[in-house]
Amino acid sequence: MNPKFFNLPPERQDLIRSSAMIEFGEGTFKKTSADAIARRAGVSKGLLFHYFKDKRELYLYLFQYAMDVCIRQYMMKTCDFGETDFFLALEMGQKIKMDMVRRYPGLFRFVMRAYYERDSILSPKLRRGLNSLLETTSRDFITRMDLYKFREGVDPWEVIRLLTLAAEGMMARTGACTAEEIELLFAEYKKYADMLRAHLYREEYL
Numbered sequence: 786m787n788p789k790f791f792n793l794p795p796e797r798q799d800l801i802r803s804s805a806m807i808e809f810g811e812g813t814f815k816k817t818s819a820d821a822i823a824r825r826a827g828v829s830k831g832l833l834f835h836y837f838k839d840k841r842e843l844y845l846y847l848f849q850y851a852m853d854v855c856i857r858q859y860m861m862k863t864c865d866f867g868e869t870d871f872f873l874a875l876e877m878g879q880k881i882k883m884d885m886v887r888r889y890p891g892l893f894r895f896v897m898r899a900y901y902e903r904d905s906i907l908s909p910k911l912r913r914g915l916n917s918l919l920e921t922t923s924r925d926f927i928t929r930m931d932l933y934k935f936r937e938g939v940d941p942w943e944v945i946r947l948l949t950l951a952a953e954g955m956m957a958r959t960g961a962c963t964a965e966e967i968e969l970l971f972a973e974y975k976k977y978a979d980m981l982r983a984h985l986y987r988e989e990y991l
Contacts, residue, residue: 790836806891
């Protein structure tokens with residue numbers, strides 16, 4: 786990519802990134818129009834391709850940017866808060882994600898769309914990056930939790946998988962949500978987590 790992109794004012798960079806992530810997040814790589822990205826960002830397609838030589842380069846840059854944001858804003862914060870209760874930690878992590886959705890409206894939708902992208906050029910690199918991030922965050926999370934609170938026979942990895950699927954489905958609904966609607970989604974997530982906690986924790990830890 787053209788390093789002159791980073792000479793743009795930060796708010797201009799954010800607008801181009803956000804516009805591209807929103808457009809890519811609404812469809813497949815092949816069907817997303819560079820014209821639509823440029824129009825949403827308020828720039829010409831020629832200027833867009835002045836900074837990025839083609840749509841593929843823009844897409845890969847956005848994905849790396851999204852991963853960096855997730856690591857910086859999510860992983861670092863969740864590692865810092867020190868909570869060791871499994872469900873409370875997940876709840877705090879989900880709240881951080883919801884805060885990120887407010888700040889970066891198209892980011893999570895773009896990342897989830899990228900994960901299921903089937904374009905033969907993009908998939909291998911995208912999947913390696915995202916799978917590595919998911920594996921690292923899950924492993925680090927498990928090692929910090931008080932797993933003795935679970936009833937005998939409960940597999941914490943299965944609980945993470947179940948709540949992750951629920952959270953992903955909820956995050957996918959935030960594409961055009963207001964702050965109030967995001968709060969409602971968070972309350973819904975907490976309700977599901979509390980239900981699992983009541984059934985999966987030993988009685989003395991409820």
